Amino acid sequence: MLAPALVLLLVGIVEAAFLFLTQFLLQTAVGDAARSGVVGSELGAASREAAVRAAAERVGGSLLQPERLHLDTLVYPRFDDIGRPEPFVDVNGNGAHDPGEPFTDVNENGRWDEDMGRPGLGGPNDVVLYRVRYDWEPMTPLLRAILPDGGRLELRAAYAVRNEPYPEG
Numbered sequence: 001m002l003a004p005a006l007v008l009l010l011v012g013i014v015e016a017a018f019l020f021l022t023q024f025l026l027q028t029a030v031g032d033a034a035r036s037g038v039v040g041s042e043l044g045a046a047s048r049e050a051a052v053r054a055a056a057e058r059v060g061g062s063l064l065q066p067e068r069l070h071l072d073t074l075v076y077p078r079f080d081d082i083g084r085p086e087p088f089v090d091v092n093g094n095g096a097h098d099p100g101e102p103f104t105d106v107n108e109n110g111r112w113d114e115d116m117g118r119p120g121l122g123g124p125n126d127v128v129l130y131r132v133r134y135d136w137e138p139m140t141p142l143l144r145a146i147l148p149d150g151g152r153l154e155l156r157a158a159y160a161v162r163n164e165p166y167p168e169g
């Protein structure tokens with residue numbers, strides 16, 4: 001008969017292995033999704049988005065549950081712009097953007113953003129950042145019962161690509 005502490009240890013090791021595997025699959029999935037997006041498509045934006053999502057789900061196989069997988073994409077002019085704020089004139093010199101200070105609305109949404117990324121898959125030659133989030137939780141009810149927040153973790157992975165100069169259609 002196994003001591004409870006040993007059972008807990010073994011369960012913990014297996015869960016940790018699955019956690020690492022899930023993180024690895026996420027990274028693979030987001031890279032695969034990105035590569036499926038770079039060539040564009042004559043099918044239109046909606047089906048292109050579906051194709052990208054399918055690529056992410058395919059890699060995940062049966063280990064990743066599709067309903068827990070969230071994919072989003074942000075478009076940038078250049079790789080250097082990823083995660084950067086929209087340029088602004090710091091009139092009062094406090095290092096932050098304040099209401100009324102002039103800015104360049106890179107993503108054209110009518111307001112200043114801390115991240116200039118524009119949602120979408122972009123067009124030819126655009127840089128696109130693919131991001132996935134996954135709501136992970138332990139398989140073992142025992143661990144879900146004893147860990148804070150049921151042992152839930154939000155796993156993330158990202159991959160940036162430049163779109164091919166495909167003809168726009």
Ligand SMILES: [Ca+2]
Binds near residue numbers: 094095098
């Ligand atoms: Ca300011």
Ligand SMILES: [Ca+2]
Binds near residue numbers: 107110111
């Ligand atoms: Ca903006």
